[in-house]
Amino acid sequence: MIDAAGLRVMRAIAEQGSFTGAATALGYSQPAISQMVRRLEQRTGTPLVDRVGRTVRLTEAGAALARHAGTVLSALDAAEEEVSAIAGLRAGRVRLAAFPSASATLVPKALALVRDRFPDISMTFTEAEPPESLAALRAGECDLAVAFTYAGDDLAADSEDLDVLVTEPLLRDEVLIALPPSHRLARGTGAVDLADLATEHWIAGCPRCRGHLLTMCDQAGFSPDVSFETEDYVAVQGLVAAGLGVALIPDLIVRTTYNPDVVIRQVTPASRRDILAVTTPDLRRVPAVAAALEALAEVAASPDLLPTFPGDAASVPEPELDYHL
Amino acid sequence: MIDAAGLRVMRAIAEQGSFTGAATALGYSQPAISQMVRRLEQRTGTPLVDRVGRTVRLTEAGAALARHAGTVLSALDAAEEEVSAIAGLRAGRVRLAAFPSASATLVPKALALVRDRFPDISMTFTEAEPPESLAALRAGECDLAVAFTYAGDDLAADSEDLDVLVTEPLLRDEVLIALPPSHRLARGTGAVDLADLATEHWIAGCPRCRGHLLTMCDQAGFSPDVSFETEDYVAVQGLVAAGLGVALIPDLIVRTTYNPDVVIRQVTPASRRDILAVTTPDLRRVPAVAAALEALAEVAASPDLLPTFPGDAASVPEPELDYHL
DNA sequence: CTCGACGCATAACACGCCGTTATATGGTGT
DNA sequence: ACACCATATAACGGCGTGTTATGCGTCGAG
Numbered sequence: 001m002i003d004a005a006g007l008r009v010m011r012a013i014a015e016q017g018s019f020t021g022a023a024t025a026l027g028y029s030q031p032a033i034s035q036m037v038r039r040l041e042q043r044t045g046t047p048l049v050d051r052v053g054r055t056v057r058l059t060e061a062g063a064a065l066a067r068h069a070g071t072v073l074s075a076l077d078a079a080e081e082e083v084s085a086i087a088g089l090r091a092g093r094v095r096l097a098a099f100p101s102a103s104a105t106l107v108p109k110a111l112a113l114v115r116d117r118f119p120d121i122s123m124t125f126t127e128a129e130p131p132e133s134l135a136a137l138r139a140g141e142c143d144l145a146v147a148f149t150y151a152g153d154d155l156a157a158d159s160e161d162l163d164v165l166v167t168e169p170l171l172r173d174e175v176l177i178a179l180p181p182s183h184r185l186a187r188g189t190g191a192v193d194l195a196d197l198a199t200e201h202w203i204a205g206c207p208r209c210r211g212h213l214l215t216m217c218d219q220a221g222f223s224p225d226v227s228f229e230t231e232d233y234v235a236v237q238g239l240v241a242a243g244l245g246v247a248l249i250p251d252l253i254v255r256t257t258y259n260p261d262v263v264i265r266q267v268t269p270a271s272r273r274d275i276l277a278v279t280t281p282d283l284r285r286v287p288a289v290a291a292a293l294e295a296l297a298e299v300a301a302s303p304d305l306l307p308t309f310p311g312d313a314a315s316v317p318e319p320e321l322d323y324h325l
Numbered sequence: 326m327i328d329a330a331g332l333r334v335m336r337a338i339a340e341q342g343s344f345t346g347a348a349t350a351l352g353y354s355q356p357a358i359s360q361m362v363r364r365l366e367q368r369t370g371t372p373l374v375d376r377v378g379r380t381v382r383l384t385e386a387g388a389a390l391a392r393h394a395g396t397v398l399s400a401l402d403a404a405e406e407e408v409s410a411i412a413g414l415r416a417g418r419v420r421l422a423a424f425p426s427a428s429a430t431l432v433p434k435a436l437a438l439v440r441d442r443f444p445d446i447s448m449t450f451t452e453a454e455p456p457e458s459l460a461a462l463r464a465g466e467c468d469l470a471v472a473f474t475y476a477g478d479d480l481a482a483d484s485e486d487l488d489v490l491v492t493e494p495l496l497r498d499e500v501l502i503a504l505p506p507s508h509r510l511a512r513g514t515g516a517v518d519l520a521d522l523a524t525e526h527w528i529a530g531c532p533r534c535r536g537h538l539l540t541m542c543d544q545a546g547f548s549p550d551v552s553f554e555t556e557d558y559v560a561v562q563g564l565v566a567a568g569l570g571v572a573l574i575p576d577l578i579v580r581t582t583y584n585p586d587v588v589i590r591q592v593t594p595a596s597r598r599d600i601l602a603v604t605t606p607d608l609r610r611v612p613a614v615a616a617a618l619e620a621l622a623e624v625a626a627s628p629d630l631l632p633t634f635p636g637d638a639a640s641v642p643e644p645e646l647d648y649h650l
Numbered sequence: 651c652t653c654g655a656c657g658c659a660t661a662a663c664a665c666g667c668c669g670t671t672a673t674a675t676g677g678t679g680t
Numbered sequence: 681a682c683a684c685c686a687t688a689t690a691a692c693g694g695c696g697t698g699t700t701a702t703g704c705g706t707c708g709a710g
Contacts, residue, residue: 002401005328005668007401007404019687020685028669030687030688032670034687034688034689039667046612050465051607051688052462052463052465052489053678054685055687060411061407061408061412064408065408068401069404071400071404076328076332079393079394079397082386082393083371092385140375140382164377164378280377282374283375285372287371345656353699354698354700355658356659357697361697361698376659379707380706381658
């Protein structure tokens with residue numbers, strides 16, 4: 001029945017003492033005020049102004065509206081300001097979820113970058129494996145997830161989730177082979193042929209990584225003998241170092257938690273996991289989320305972290321494989 | 326940029342958890358909500374809801390709007406309620422101004438009637454002679470004035486004021502003649518011929534009453550010898566009782582402040598003053614003012630006060646003139 | 651796994667609010 | 681008395697905001 005515009009007009013009339021004054025104060029024409037008051041009067045059913053001669057005065061009801069205008073309009077301004085602050089990156093919150101090995105360098109650097117640029121954006125971080133982080137995204141429990149997908153195999157499986165989500169590629173993470181130093185292939189150069197490891201004992205990582213291992217070995221023509229499974233890649237490397245088996249291990253993990261007692265080599269057929277940022281189409285357009293996303297992309301693209309992701313294979317420098325030697 | 330309707334929608338979405346729920350809660354159709362949200366989003370420049378699958382969730386900005394909605398809308402409701410109370414006679418104030426001799430019976434009875442019917446209407450009363458009360462009306466210092474005009478002569482003079490004001494006739498007040506008991510005409514019956522008093526000493530009342538005296542005497546063919554002037558009709562009657570002169574005195578005054586030591590008789594040519602309620606066209610439509618006006622009219626029309634005003638002369642009962650005898 | 655129900659988005663359309671300019675009317679002061 | 685100033689009215693245009701009809705995608709159940 002009564003809206004903010006009406007209150008604004010009534011307040012301006014009270015302050016200016018005339019329709020014309022109110023009109024100029026609000027940037028309207030005089031008839032606009034005249035009609036607005038008339039509409040308000042026939043809505044409320046009672047006169048709001050007392051027109052005597054060429055002067056207008058507020059009636060009791062009109063004065064009541066003008067008096068309430070301050071309360072309503074300042075509350076409205078507060079609401080607008082809060083939204084404007086969120087839109088203008090002067091406020092806001094981003095709930096980020098990432099898998100453990102991304103938490104080491106990628107996420108901290110991105111968080112620092114966002115904090116640097118927009119000190120008023122508060123960022124919270126949760127560690128979660130891709131399946132859970134995407135579930136959290138869908139459940140509205142986080143705004144941005146750093147996840148990975150193994151190129152080729154379970155990308156199709158993820159598409160079930162990814163169709164309603166938007167993804168931004170961050171890094172291409174080469175999958176390498178970890179061998180005990182005593183292994184017969186530990187001292188060669190170049191890539192190790194996966195088929196040469198058909199009879200090895202295998203140590204698998206997280207469930208998805210295990211799935212990828214099975215896929216790759218299948219392509220190489222054998223089924224791996226998986227002796228151990230653990231999500232902890234420190235443990236994986238420990239197991240390998242102890243000579244209990246070999247393991248596929250992503251480059252990013254090696255770079256962050258490297259055990260000097262294992263040998264890392266490239267493997268053929270080459271394989272990688274794609275690390276990407278995931279969010280919903282709507283959240284993608286939230287300025288704070290967009291800023292965090294861009295920071296992630298920048299950090300991922302910076303040469304002091306890892307090779308850029310979307311470039312073609314030729315432009316990607318060879319991974320330094322001499323971790324050990 | 327943001328209006329109350331938008332906040333109402335956002336709050337409903339927050340409470341109901343879906344567009345459809347919000348729509349039914351607000352009595353709208355579902356697309357109305359959908360479009361409203363879209364408009365708000367493109368106005369604020371940031372997503373307000375996160376649509377994932379067939380569920381919607383508020384973003385931070387949307388939640389901010391929903392959170393502010395309570396403040397704004399309750400303030401708006403308070404404003405509406407206050408106006409509604411004024412329109413519904415559950416609140417309000419009427420500032421009444423009346424000339425002294427109306428304050429005796431007409432005004433108190435009307436005030437009592439209003440208080441009876443609408444206990445929450447506060448009425449204030451100021452005593453003022455017609456010129457000042459009309460000035461107060463024009464100056465916005467009162468809402469309703471009880472004034473009088475002498476029929477015929479200064480009605481034209483008042484029209485200058487009365488054109489922008491609206492009047493409601495209340496009473497016709499016969500103008501009578503007050504004589505000392507010792508006067509040669511004190512014992513007759515019927516009306517006294519004004520021309521028979523051409524050589525008397527005259528006592529005049531308020532300035533407007535004095536003007537009316539001059540007009541009447543002029544019509545009767547003489548110019549009165551005005552010996553005293555006072556606005557106090559108690560004094561007028563005292564002067565007459567002391568034999569210092571004769572005076573024209575309205576019936577209403579005699580009825581309220583009658584000095585038994587004077588004789589009151591009708592006079593020819595007959596004359597009267599019209600007592601009327603005056604306000605502005607706008608204030609006339611303010612419910613509280615209208616209620617006060619109606620109360621005044623009812624009191625004026627009630628037979629236990631004085632004869633009705635607008636009736637023709639035939640229907641007006643003869644004034645009781647035997648105040649003294 | 652398919653099907654039906656549910657919820658949001660979009661299209662097309664109608665109405666009324668709310669501005670505008672042009673003009674009339676009436677009060678005020680020199 | 682006349683010019684100025686303030687409000688009222690008329691006519692008109694835009695768009696905000698509702699409607700119904702319809703499509704599409706998702707979630708749950710047989």
